[in-house]
Amino acid sequence: MFESLGLSKTAELVYRAMLSQPALGVAELTAHTGLSAEEIRQALDSLAEMALVRSSWQAPGLLRPTSPQVGLAVLIAQAEAKIAQRQQEIEAARAAIRVLAETHSSHLRRDELIRWEELDGIRVRLEELATSACTECLSFSPGAAHKPDAMAASKPLNQLALERGVSIRAVYQDSFRNDPQTLAYARWFSELGAQTRTVPTVPFQMVIVDREIALLPSDPGDPQTGAIEVHSPGVVAALCVMFEHVWATATPFGTAAQTDVHGLEPQERELLRLLGDGHTDESAARKLGLSVRTIQRMMADLTSRLGAESRFQAGANAIRQGWL
Known part of the structure; x- marks a missing residue:
């Protein structure tokens, strides 16, 4: 003893x-x-x-x-x-x-902008940022699911940061709840003390450390093209404001999404907005991190609830009834 x-x-x-x-x-x-x-x-x-x-x-x-x-x-x-x-x-x-x-x-850092073009370099830089974080780490994670190797690599780093007292807040897409592995990871993450919320669509991949450094994709439409590390106080401050706005409207992990006065869930309202902006089923599915079949099923249900016989009529009814 x-x-x-x-x-x-x-x-x-x-x-x-x-x-x-x-x-x-x-x-x-x-x-x-x-x-x-x-x-x-x-x-x-x-x-x-x-x-x-x-x-x-x-x-x-x-x-x-x-x-x-x-x-x-x-x-x-x-x-x-x-x-x-x-x-x-x-x-x-x-x-x-x-x-x-x-x-x-x-x-x-002279130009306050660093370009990372190789995935290995980005991974190493994320490890460095997680290790050096002192007070806070904010992140956006788009997509329906995390890759198993990425989750395995981030687990020990996130755990060490939380044990050091670093505050971690992460925003995922609502669709991540459909992936068992990502769901289990988020549950483990929350149990350690991190705060996790979800929104129908996440603007782009982003990590902000200590409100001093931000890591963003070079091309939000194609994360494989590399990343940009930003040190400009003005730019980082603007990104923090955007994060706080998204965070305030997001649904905390472990609670059901709240419906609005029309009975619309956030994901349904976002689907109507995307289709109203001219997105196809395929592009809406990519935005929401869902399958095309799920999008079609959701849209059929919304069309019925709006008393419409076509998508065009559904869009017109949604505007007329104040759904959008």
Whole structure:
């Protein structure tokens, strides 16, 4: 039980025996514990070094146990001092890493814009940002599901950030609730202390760290083209405002989406808006992260509820009835 304080199991066994019967000598301790005489002597030497036994005042040459409230409290204080010193060393190392990282990347930040073209480079940069985050991490995650390898890679980094006290807020698409793996990941994420919400459509992929650095796709329509890292205070501030606006209208994870006065769920209202803007079933499906068949089923249901016989009439009825 006390191995973390430097007390071996053998020494602890002898110490407990002496506390129960302080007058036991080596021979009696041998019989009482089942240990050999040599093991008893080694344990007594260890206990003496840790000030858990001391010479008797009344019977010189005999050892008596020190009170646990005194002896073990001293060991705990010593262990706490070592932990505090180790923590100071870690904080000093962390500060040195920040200085080294700033020196290493200072030449990249002159224009306050860094382009990342390779997926490996983007992954490494995300790891660096997750490790260096001090206060807050905000993110947009479009699409219906996360790739398993991406989720596996981000898990330990997110967990370490949350354990350091970093606040994490993530916005996903409503459609992610249809993917069991992504749903399980979001549930695990929330249980660790992260806050997760969903909206029908997420503008684009985005990560903001400490409201100082933002990572965005070079082309929101094709994330494979690379990413842009932004350090401009004005641009990052504007992105934070946009995030807060989306966050305020999003549905918290674990709660059902709220319907409006017309009985429309956010996803249904967004589908009507997309089709009203001229999107096809296919492009609306991509925007919402749903299958084309699901879009067609939703639209058929909306058309029926609007009392329409065609999509055109459904759109006109939606405007006339105040659904849009």
